[in-house]
Amino acid sequence: MAAAPVKPVLEFRLTARYGAHVVLREVHAAIDPGQIVSLIGLSGSGKSTLAMALLRLLEYRGGAVTGSIVLEGRELTGLSGAAMRGIRGNRIGYVPQSPAAALNPKLKVSTLLRETWRAHATAKPPEDAFASLLESVRLPGTSGFLNQRAGELSTGQGQRLLIALAIMHKPALLLADEPTSALDAITQAAVLRLFRDLNRRLGTAILFISHDLLSVAALSDRVEILHEGGLVESGAPAQIFHSPRHPFTQALVAAMPRDLRSSSPLEPEVPGPEAAGPEFPPP
Amino acid sequence: MIQRLALAVLLAVAAIALLAPAIAPAPYDYQDREKTNAPPDRHSPMGTDELGRDRFSRLLYGTRVSVLLVPAAALLSVVLALLLSLPAVWRVPLAAPAVSGFTTISLSLPWLFLYIILRAELPLNTSPSTSVILTFGLMGVSGWAVPARVFTAAMQQLRDSGWVLQAQTSGMRTWRIVLVHGWPHLRSLALAQLRILVPVYILSEANLGLLGLGVAPPLPSWGNLIQDLQHPDVVRANPWVLAPLALLILVMICIECLQTSPDISPESSPVSLR
Numbered sequence: 001m002a003a004a005p006v007k008p009v010l011e012f013r014l015t016a017r018y019g020a021h022v023v024l025r026e027v028h029a030a031i032d033p034g035q036i037v038s039l040i041g042l043s044g045s046g047k048s049t050l051a052m053a054l055l056r057l058l059e060y061r062g063g064a065v066t067g068s069i070v071l072e073g074r075e076l077t078g079l080s081g082a083a084m085r086g087i088r089g090n091r092i093g094y095v096p097q098s099p100a101a102a103l104n105p106k107l108k109v110s111t112l113l114r115e116t117w118r119a120h121a122t123a124k125p126p127e128d129a130f131a132s133l134l135e136s137v138r139l140p141g142t143s144g145f146l147n148q149r150a151g152e153l154s155t156g157q158g159q160r161l162l163i164a165l166a167i168m169h170k171p172a173l174l175l176a177d178e179p180t181s182a183l184d185a186i187t188q189a190a191v192l193r194l195f196r197d198l199n200r201r202l203g204t205a206i207l208f209i210s211h212d213l214l215s216v217a218a219l220s221d222r223v224e225i226l227h228e229g230g231l232v233e234s235g236a237p238a239q240i241f242h243s244p245r246h247p248f249t250q251a252l253v254a255a256m257p258r259d260l261r262s263s264s265p266l267e268p269e270v271p272g273p274e275a276a277g278p279e280f281p282p283p
Numbered sequence: 284m285i286q287r288l289a290l291a292v293l294l295a296v297a298a299i300a301l302l303a304p305a306i307a308p309a310p311y312d313y314q315d316r317e318k319t320n321a322p323p324d325r326h327s328p329m330g331t332d333e334l335g336r337d338r339f340s341r342l343l344y345g346t347r348v349s350v351l352l353v354p355a356a357a358l359l360s361v362v363l364a365l366l367l368s369l370p371a372v373w374r375v376p377l378a379a380p381a382v383s384g385f386t387t388i389s390l391s392l393p394w395l396f397l398y399i400i401l402r403a404e405l406p407l408n409t410s411p412s413t414s415v416i417l418t419f420g421l422m423g424v425s426g427w428a429v430p431a432r433v434f435t436a437a438m439q440q441l442r443d444s445g446w447v448l449q450a451q452t453s454g455m456r457t458w459r460i461v462l463v464h465g466w467p468h469l470r471s472l473a474l475a476q477l478r479i480l481v482p483v484y485i486l487s488e489a490n491l492g493l494l495g496l497g498v499a500p501p502l503p504s505w506g507n508l509i510q511d512l513q514h515p516d517v518v519r520a521n522p523w524v525l526a527p528l529a530l531l532i533l534v535m536i537c538i539e540c541l542q543t544s545p546d547i548s549p550e551s552s553p554v555s556l557r
Contacts, residue, residue, distance in 0.1 A: 055452055089454030097453075101445030109303040115463050119454040165453060 007073060009033045009172050014067030015051045016046070019207025023049045025229045031173065031205050038208045038216040038237075039270070040252070041226030042282045047209045048097075050226070051177045052231045054207075055092060090120045093166030093204075097178040101160055105151025109161060114149060116165045134203075137164045137194060156187040160194070167198060174198075174206045180215060190221050213239070214256055217241065225249045289540035296534060300346040309342035312501040322521060329523035332511070336501075342526055345503035349488060352419040354515075357480035359423030361473050363480070364430035369461065372438035381556055382435070390429035402496050411502035418497050422484050430476040441465050482538045489531060505531050 008030035016024040023046040031037050041047045048243040052058040053065045053183060063210065071091060076084065088094070089100060096102040103112065113130045131141025137160040139145065153161065159179060180188040196219055199206055210216045213223070217237040223234040224247065233246040244250045301304065302322035308326060315335035323330045367385075372376035376437045399422055407411075440463070441447055485505070492506015493496035493513070500507060508527035511517050518524050 007493075057451055060451070084453050085456065087454070088452050094449070094452035096445060096449055098445065102449040104446035104450075104464050104467070105463070111463065115450070115455060115459065118452045118459070119456070162449070165449070280470070 006032050008070075010069075010071050010207070011037075012067065014050075014053055014065055016058060018063045023063070023229055024053065027226070027231055029224055029231060029234070031207060032240065033172070033205055034199065034207045035202045035218055036100055036199055037209060038210060038213075038220040038223045039226055040210055040213050040216070040223060040230070044138060044269055045226050046059060046229055047211070047226060048177055049154065051094065051175045051207075051209055055094060057088075058188050059112070062190055067133070068269045077118055086120070089166075089171070090169045091172050093164045093169075093171035093172065093174045094158075095162050095176040095179045098182045099150075099162055100182070102162055103150035103153070103158050105149060109144065109148050109153075110146040111148070111151060111167060112161070115235060116168050120169050133164050133168060134161075135269045136198075137161070138190075139164065139169075153232055156191070156276045157183075159183060159187070159191055163194065163198070167202065167204065170202060171204060174204050174211070176206060177209045178211065179208075181210070181212070186281055188215060192216070195219060213240070213252055225252070255283075289537035292514050292537045293534065293541070296346065296530070297350050299392075300350040302339075304341035307337070307343045308518060309337040309340045311341050311344035311503050312336065313340075319505050320440065320517070320520065323523060324359075329526055330521045332518075338521075338523055338526070341498065341503040342530065345505055345508045345527060346530065348498060348502065348504040349485060352415065352482045353422075353481055356419040356423035356426070356484050357548070359420075360426035360480055361430055361476050363424065363427035364434050364476070365469070365473065366429065368431050368434035368438055372435060372442050374529075380432070386428045386431050388443060389425070391423075391451045394425045397494060397538065409499050411499045413467070414497070414499035415502065418482075418488060422487055426480055426484070429472075430480070433472060433476060434469065438467060439463065441468060460536065476536070478542055482535055485535065485538075 004129075005060065007259075011030040013026060013028040014024060015022060025051065027046075030037075039047055039050065041215060046160065046258055049058065049063065052063070053071055054063060055077075056079070058063070058065050065077070067077065071087065075241070079087070110130070110214070113133070114125075117125045117129075127240060128141070130146065134141040134145070139160050140159060150158065150161070160180070162179070174195075179195075180191050184192060192215065195208070206219075208216050208219060222238050223235060223237050223240045224231050225240070225248065227246070227248040233240070233244065233249045240249060241253060244253050308328075313336060315331065318327075318331050318334070319333055319335045321327060321331040321335075327337045327339060331337055334339070335358065365381055370382065371377075372503075376545045401417070402409075405417075409417075446464055447460055450464050453462075488497055488504060489509060490506070492504055493509060495507075495510065497506035498504035505527050509531070511524045512528060
């Protein structure tokens with residue numbers, strides 16, 4: 001007997017525009033449960049617009065979306081604002097690009113965690129829930145850290161906190177919008193490894209949006225190439241690296257250093273403890 | 284140091300004003316017809332007015348009216364401004380142009396003349412409580428437009444900020460986003476607006492009182508107490524008539540000193556991600 005086909009956690013076919021300017025045209029893709037899909041495109045190609053469209057937040061930013069977005073078998077495009085609010089942060093988590101911009105510097109870490117909890121839960125969080133959540137993203141769950149203001153965190157800590165907020169309600173899908181672009185190379189590798197760990201541990205599907213093909217190659221089950229408002233190529237990282245078909249993908253791969261190109265898929269190498277960041281001797 | 288001294292003076296004035304019933308030698312409306320325009324003595328430290336009322340008691344009660352009701356009117360303006368700015372920013376359909384137009388109209392209205400017309404329509408024996416509600420209520424209602432412009436601009440910045448987007452993607456309710464994420468940023472602006480409005484309203488009440496359009500007698504206020512300054516012979520006879528004006532000037536100077544204080548402004552230290 002043939003196995004039942006896996007239902008995608010997310011399937012969309014959408015067009016997004018700002019006024020008369022069409023940013024995404026009939027963009028179609030599907031993500032299976034537990035899968036990591038990377039969406040690669042140049043700056044300004046509509047990657048973040050796609051994330052906002054999937055969250056139905058584009059209208060808040062002056063845009064409009066037509067088409068279909070199906071999450072766990074449920075069509076999102078016709079849902080009310082209140083129903084969408086119940087899905088955001090609950091079934092779809094979102095990790096933004098820059099902690100400096102995305103974390104309110106005046107709020108304490110504990111306030112951010114409590115408010116994110118309250119968005120989808122009426123009961124009090126279980127004892128030590130926040131501490132264990134923070135530890136799952138390699139942040140200290142101490143009261144000292146919980147009482148720190150977001151503005152006092154380092155960029156790496158801020159990015160981990162954003163990930164913790166996004167996974168708090170164990171969403172089926174995580175949208176990560178260039179979450180490593182503001183990080184240094186070592187922290188970037190650690191955060192990428194953290195995403196992979198969370199994917200394996202929680203089974204959360206991830207749509208990883210980036211302009212950097214190299215950094216996400218090792219993380220992804222599939223890579224989608226976005227160019228001029230459309231998806232021009234889709235495939236496994238190895239196929240994208242070794243036999244790119246579309247001229248834009250070829251240019252993208254050709255722009256990478258030759259020795260790195262030949263060794264794909266690339267593993268983000270982080271010395272030291274798993275995803276916790278390395279420790280080096282002082283000078 | 285100067286700021287602390289100013290704050291101490293303001294607190295002392297507020298405390299004395301609030302304790303007026305306990306400190307004042309006589310009720311503000313008590314008339315001793317046998318002791319009109321009397322010079323200062325042991326029972327009346329600032330003498331009496333033309334109706335035999337104790338000037339010191341009236342100054343204490345007048346200070347109480349101004350000290351309590353001016354901040355209340357300023358608070359009303361700031362709360363109205365905040366409430367009217369919210370729908371303009373959070374994309375309630377047609378709210379933005381409606382609030383913007385309403386603000387422009389409000390800013391262009393000659394409120395003083397409207398107030399004079401309004402008072403002219405009221406009977407001469409308008410009760411003190413009605414005059415108090417009218418004076419300070421109208422100040423509160425008419426003063427929302429300038430802070431509303433400030434709040435609208437600030438809230439537009441907040442609405443488009445990354446942390447509001449992060450809160451939206453977390454599924455937070457809009458009112459909760461405003462309260463938790465917005466208020467810490469708006470609080471310092473609201474306090475700044477309060478500090479601007481309080482001296483403006485003190486002077487407005489004084490102007491209206493001088494014109495006989497403010498708080499109606501026998502209830503005293505700084506405005507109607509300085510009406511006596513229109514009679515130079517009274518001033519020459521009893522310089523204590525200048526006391527309400529001196530107190531008003533002292534309070535205004537202290538408020539101005541606080542405006543420039545860097546150490547009491549809330550959350551003035553910049554925070555940044557490192």
